[in-house]
Amino acid sequence: MQNFASIFSNAIGLIWSGDPALWAIILLSLQVSIAAVLIAAVIGLPLGAALAVSRFPGRQVVIVLVNALMGLPPVVVGLMVYLMLSNAGPLGVLQLLYTPTAMIIAQVVLVTPIVTALTRQVIETLDAEYHEHLRSIGLSRLATVPVLLWDGRFALMTAVLAGFGRAIAEVGAVIIVGGNINHVTRVMTTTIALETSKGNLSLAMALGTVLLIMAVAVNAVVGLLGLRARQVAYA
């Protein structure tokens, strides 16, 4: 077993080598997870905000449920989506099993509750502050949703990034619905699982480090965009 310094330099070497197979895997990972997070954001942001501002019987139950869904085991989600997309399942005709689309669907299921729950939290706090003002100027509860989302955008970025972290790091769901097929559905996490099962632990660790570097890069890019947007907002 190599030490961590050499694993890290291995990881850097892997990135610098420009190995097209590795880069294809990295890109597919990013493509799948970013697509999943965007879809989850489109669903989860308005849903979480609506949940934050609305009042209806059973609202607390829904909140507890959404919070609990944040802990959905990826394997369970993978199985659920597999059973839906399998040729023996209700959506088999779509022929989506073992495609990147199937992986995106599974990750959307995993990530949407996270984005929804964190958005609910952020928007509820903001709503406590804005509520009377927005009602006073004549907005209905639901009409306040876009205002709250826009004003909470910097805090909500963290919610979306938390979702991205979950998506890019999970292996249980994508390996079931993607099948870890070389050149088709093999992503970073399934590659790491495969190399681990081959006993190539230091290669697996190096790939894990590459994954970490990719995640840091995505977070940094989003952070910089946020900073820039903040400057533009008051320029």
Added chain:
Amino acid sequence: MLKRICVTLCQAAVATGMMAGLAAADDSFIIVQSTTSTQNSGLLDAILPQFQDKTGIEVRVVAVGTGQAIRNAQNGDGDVLLVHSKPSEEQFVANGWGVQRFDVMYNDFVIVGPASDPAGVAGSEDVVDALTRIAQAGAVFASRGDDSGTHKAEIRLWAATGIDVAAQSGTWYRETGSGMGATLNTGTGMGAYIMTDRATWISFGNKGDHQVLVQGDPRMFNQYGVILVNPEKHDNIKADAGQAFIDWLTGAEGQAAIAAYQIDGQQLFFPNATR
């Protein structure tokens, strides 16, 4: 600005989804439900490009345990089944899920264990005797416990010893419930005896001080079979492309490719198709 980025990314997401959808609809590939041993050993990576070059058919391999591979194939989530548990395969065909079973190749199982060999089985060529000694010594034995082909073969051998390992589960007999690689990682970590296919063991990168202790017993031969999933059960089965792959694999070219695959100068799989 943020909105513009979002819009661009959304378009990219939709495009990705559509591309994937289109790719799934075309007929230029088949899905083979297979086992981890064929993938982890590198065999399929080595021989599949030859088939694709010749026919233009891409082979997408989903490598899982034999039990899961068979269930996936029953669901129609694969065109061809390439696994190694003859009784289960024959059952699969008998139940109408598969068209016909063909022998492809065999490799063999070995029992690996720590160099200290607490049960003293090194050099044995009688697997039943070796397993009995491991049980009597109470030496730790790591089993796949995952209904895979290897697990089923192991259970058959334990049955021959007359020892009820299920009763010992959790004591010296430990079921990892995982794939071959994960079980090897766990087993070498706890100094256990492990039954593995030779191919996976040779290409395994985390052997520690474990080595092959028991080998050569004919009862440890591991036969692989290939089956076309029955197109009458599921509309989407690509019978022609699947059959082409089976014909190639069991024909002269495929058999030669299997025989030619070596790691560290050792041949891992021995072709024995009969047609």
Added chain:
Amino acid sequence: MRDTAAHDLTVVPIRGEDTGIPILTATNLLLDKGDTALLDIPRLQVQNHGPTLIMGPNGAGKSLLLRVLHGLIRPTRGQVSLAEPFDQAMVFQRPVLLRRSVAGNVDFVLKSAGIPRRHRKARVARALAQAGLTDLARQSARSLSGGEQQKLALVSALARKPDILFLDEPTSNLDPTATQSIEQLIAQANRTGTKVIMVTHDAGQAKRIGGEVIFMNKGRVIEQTPIQHFLQSPKSDAARHYLAGGLLI
């Protein structure tokens, strides 16, 4: 979109002299929380002559009454009726400002009032000039000082030219200089025909702003009189005690 129950944005200015008709009438108001009546007001009328100041000790229900009149809180029973569908605005004790620029905050209020974009720019500029915030237009509103924030909240509310302006102790957290500019803006609004209804517990401020006083205690309206009468010869014991600086328990 718009909550027409509480607001109607048709601008019907209440210019000119008192018509003798109350602009706002509350009848049989009751607001409960469990067994406690937070508000219990059989009848209350507000006329359109000068500002109306709501005074009383802490816990008297002043802010609650203001919110019920404005439509932010729905009473348990009873109703508030307006003589005409007046446009209303409210300024809170702690100014609520969106995470946007100073100009963006005024613009948002105007946009919510349905004022078209082409008219908004000039009105934003006028509002900011009124508050002396023109140079800070592009800054984040939340980076302003407390006094500047409250001025911004006030001119934002006034920018839509409301018929009725509700204010809930708008200067209680401010220093004397900021308080003075807020009071000047309120006086100016009053002069230009906006009905001011304001909660305060500063008798000095009440005197400076003038108008009538609604004195409340324990959720009830105890008296409603012109400010001079109230300060010189309050009718009720509670008001006398309150003005003497005593605690009403």
